Amino acid sequence: MELVNPGIGLIFWMVVIFGLLLLVLGKYAWKPIMKSLHEREESIDKALKSADKAREEMKSLQADNEKLRQEAREERDKILKQARDKQNEIIEQAREEANQERQRIIDSARKEISNEKQAAARELRETVADISLKIAEKITRQELEDEKKQHKLVKEYFDEIDFR
Amino acid sequence: MNKVTLSKTLKIFTPILLISILLQVNPLYASENSESANNDSGEEEFNAGKMILDHIVDHYSWHVMTIDGKEVAINLPVILYHKGQWHFFMSSRFDHGHSSYKGFKIAKEGPNNGKIVHVTHKNGGKKVERPLDLSITKNVASLFSAAIIALLIFLSVAKRYKQRTYKAPKGLQSFLEPVILFIRDEVAIAAIGKEKYHKFMPYLLTLFFFIFLMNLMGLVPIPPGGANLTGNLAVTGVMALFTLIITLTSSNKNYWRHTFNTPGIPILLKLPIPIIPVIELVGIFTKPFVLMVRLFANITAGHIVLLSFVSIIFIFTNNIDPIAGLAVSPVSLLFGVFISLLELLVAFIQAYVFVLLSALYFGMAMEEEH
Known part of the structure; x- marks a missing residue:
């Protein structure tokens, strides 16, 4: 039967053609194709990996940023607090100083006043003494104009003196 | 009529x-x-x-x-070698099988039916001899065409790959890439393993695309198609032989130990009568033989069924009535279309099966002891 009786010629040509096709395609088609596919896959793989890495880095960078911001915020709060403290302190100090100053002024004023008062009192005493002496002098002079009165006075003085 | x-x-x-x-x-x-x-x-x-x-x-x-x-x-060239002499002439000399040339003619019957024989009349008797026939027959011519088409396609695609290594595939390249990847991932890597599949890729890819191309060309009715290439035992047989040779040359010690001294089998099955070793040894050759027959039978069967459906029209026309032929023709053609589409599927499946089994045999030949 012809169908299952293949010709030797076809077998020969098939060996030749298939063999040549195998060699040529193997060297000039499949080799570069497989190489290129492999390279492309590798590069895609690498790109994906690096994208992953970049994302990871981004994330850590963001975390860092957040941390830095947090730190900055804390720092700011700290500085503000310090400033407020300092302000309060300064105000307190100023108040204190003002108080002291006032106290000092008041004290010195008081002292001055008292000094002045004493001086005035002394002067007044002296003046009063003076006046008293003058009055006494005048009175004495008036009293002494009359004999009787002089005797009487002497008598009074003597009376006053205790001779015991 | x-x-x-x-x-x-x-x-x-x-x-x-x-x-x-x-x-x-x-x-x-x-x-x-x-x-x-x-x-x-x-x-x-x-x-x-x-x-x-x-x-x-x-x-x-x-x-x-x-x-x-x-x-x-x-008309195609006839190349014959007979009795130490080469003969080259065109097939037109045979006048479609009606005449003979230089004593050569196309046999109409007997074991050499359809092939060129040399007939000599001697002493009143007829002596029929078969010359070495390397003619460029219809199948050989179609084979050349298939090879040229394959070369054109894949060399241009390879060029594209070289130019666009890191870019997405384009045009024909993007059409072929999924198939190439399919052969690589689902056939070669699956059957042979990730370490050793590389050296078989050229063979498996050539085999797959060549079978597929020949199958498709068999479905195209006009030259360079129309020849029933993969439905010819010579074509499928040579490819099966390549698979056998590659299997044997890449086989390792473990493969031969499994063949002649299969482990895990009772000793009585090996000695004194080596039943299992004989079965295994025969199996080495039946595997490619089955590859050859499967592809041949599937493609030939498809062609026969398709032609049968169309023949129905002529059988009806000739044996019953032209009207009956006309009446049956839509059904015939509908089935013809259906079978044609089925054959497209078969063209792919048979190419795939041939390559997958080849890859499995390579994988088995290289399997390490476990």
């Missing part, structure tokens, strides 16, 4: 004929015309079996169609 009825029938059939061209059954029609033309002499009746067989075997000239009884055929 006279000529008038025939031409009338043909007129009615013209639209269907046009459709049938699209449906890739054109050569059948062409041949049928010649058959019918022969019928005019009243010598031959339409013989579906003969016609179908005629379509799926090899020929020395490439018959395209017959117009008004005139055959349109591509």
Whole structure:
């Protein structure tokens, strides 16, 4: 039967053609194709990996940023607090100083006043003494104009003196 | 059946004929015309079996169609080596098998039916000899075409790959890439393993695409298609032989130990009568043999079924009535289309199966002890 009786010629040509096709395609088609596919896959793989890495880095960078911001915020709060403290302190100090100053002024004023008062009192005493002496002098002079009165006075003085 | 009825029938059939061209059954029609033309002499009746067989075997000239009884055929070179002498001539010398040339003629019967034989008349007796026949037959010519098409496609695609290594595939490249990756990932890596598949890739890819291409070309009715390449045992047999040779050359010690001294088998099955080793040894050769027969049988069967459906029209026309032939033709053509589409699927599946099994055999030959 012809169908299952293949010709030797076809077998020969098939060996030749298939063999040549195998060699040529193997060297000039499949080799570069497989190489290129492999390279492309590798590069895609690498790109994906690096994208992953970049994302990871981004994330850590963001975390860092957040941390830095947090730190900055804390720092700011700290500085503000310090400033407020300092302000309060300064105000307190100023108040204190003002108080002291006032106290000092008041004290010195008081002292001055008292000094002045004493001086005035002394002067007044002296003046009063003076006046008293003058009055006494005048009175004495008036009293002494009359004999009787002089005797009487002497008598009074003597009376006053205790001779015991 | 006279000529008038025939031409009338043909007129009615013209639209269907046009459709049938699209449906890739054109050569059948062409041949049928010649058959019918022969019928005019009243010598031959339409013989579906003969016609179908005629379509799926090899020929020395490439018959395209017959117009008004005139055959349109591509004559192919005949290359013969007989008794220390080479003979080169065109197949037109045989006048489509009707005449002989230099004592060579195409045998019409016997074991060499359809092949060139050398006939010498001596002492009143006939001596029939078969020369070494390396003719460029229809199949060989189609084989050349397939190889050239394969080279054109894959060399250009390879060039594209070189230019666009890191870019997405484009055009034909993007059409072929999934198939290449499929062969690599689902066939080679799956069957052979990730470490060793590399060196088999050129063979597996060439095998797959060549079988697929030949299968498809077998479905195209006009040259360079139309030859039943993968439905020829020579073609499938050579490919199976390549698979066998590669299997044997890449086999390791473990493979041969498994063949001759299969572990885990009772010793009585090996000695004194080596049943299992013999079975295993025969298995080495039956595997490629089955590869050869499977592809051949599947493709040939597809062609036979397709041709049979179309033959129904002529059987009805010739044996019952032209009207009956006309009536049955839509059904026939519908089934023809269906079978054609099925054959497209089979073309892929058989190429895939051939390659997958080859890869499995390579994988088995290289399996390490576990």
